[in-house]
Amino acid sequence: MHVSDLPAVELKRLDPELPLPRRAHEGDAGVDLYSTVDTVLQPGERALVGTGIAIALPIGTVGLIHPRSGLAAKSGLSVVNTPGTVDAGYRGEIKVCLINHDLHTPIEIRRGDRIAQLLVQRVELVTFVEVDELDETSRGAGGHGSSGGHAVLRSGAGDTTRLHAVPDPAGEEVL
Numbered sequence: 001m002h003v004s005d006l007p008a009v010e011l012k013r014l015d016p017e018l019p020l021p022r023r024a025h026e027g028d029a030g031v032d033l034y035s036t037v038d039t040v041l042q043p044g045e046r047a048l049v050g051t052g053i054a055i056a057l058p059i060g061t062v063g064l065i066h067p068r069s070g071l072a073a074k075s076g077l078s079v080v081n082t083p084g085t086v087d088a089g090y091r092g093e094i095k096v097c098l099i100n101h102d103l104h105t106p107i108e109i110r111r112g113d114r115i116a117q118l119l120v121q122r123v124e125l126v127t128f129v130e131v132d133e134l135d136e137t138s139r140g141a142g143g144h145g146s147s148g149g150h151a152v153l154r155s156g157a158g159d160t161t162r163l164h165a166v167p168d169p170a171g172e173e174v175l
C-alpha cells in the first residue's frame, strides 16, 4: 500500500537473491534491511555490512538507518552512527556499520538476516546566514543537562569532569 505523498522511491537490487526490503507491518515507519554477508561480531567489534540495495531518494528527503530494537535489547546489536544518513544524491550500496555492544557474547549475523531499518523523511535544505548576535531565549546557552532531573545525576555520576569537558578557545569549559 502506498500512503505517502511522495512517489515510490526507485530501488535497485544489487544482490537479487535477497528479498526486496519491506515493512514488517503496514504503517511501520521503516523497511527492514538485509545483510548480504555472514559475519560474527565479537563483543565491542564493529563491521560495515552491505545490504544489497541502492536507492534514488528525491531531493528534500533523507534516508535514516536505525537499529532494530529487538536485536538491540536481545543481543546488543546496534548501529555505530545511528541514525546513519543516506543523502538524496547517494547511488551506492547502502551499508550499515553494525556494532556488538554486548560485553560478553559474540553476535552471529547470517546473510539474509534483517539487521537494521531504513526510514525516509523529508528534510529542510536550509541555508545559513552569519550574524553577530542571536536572539534571546529562555534556554539561552544552557544545555547538556542544564535543566536537571537526570538519572545519571541522581546516581552521583553527573560530575561533568567525567564527560571530559574541554576548554573552548576563550578558556571556558564547554558543558
Ligand SMILES: O=c1ccn([C@H]2C[C@H](O)[C@@H](COP(=O)(O)OP(=O)(O)OP(=O)(O)O)O2)c(=O)[nH]1
Binding pocket: 065, 081, 083, 084, 085, 086, 087, 088, 090, 093, 094, 095, 096, 097
Ligand atoms: O549508515 C550509513 C551512512 C551513510 N551511508 C552512505 C550514504 C551517504 O550518503 C554516504 C555518506 O554518508 P555520511 O555523509 O554520513 O558520511 P561521511 O563520512 O560524511 O562521508 P562523505 O564524505 O562521503 O559525505 O554514505 C550508508 O550507506 N550508510
Ligand SMILES: [Mg+2]
Binding pocket: none
Ligand atoms: Mg557526509
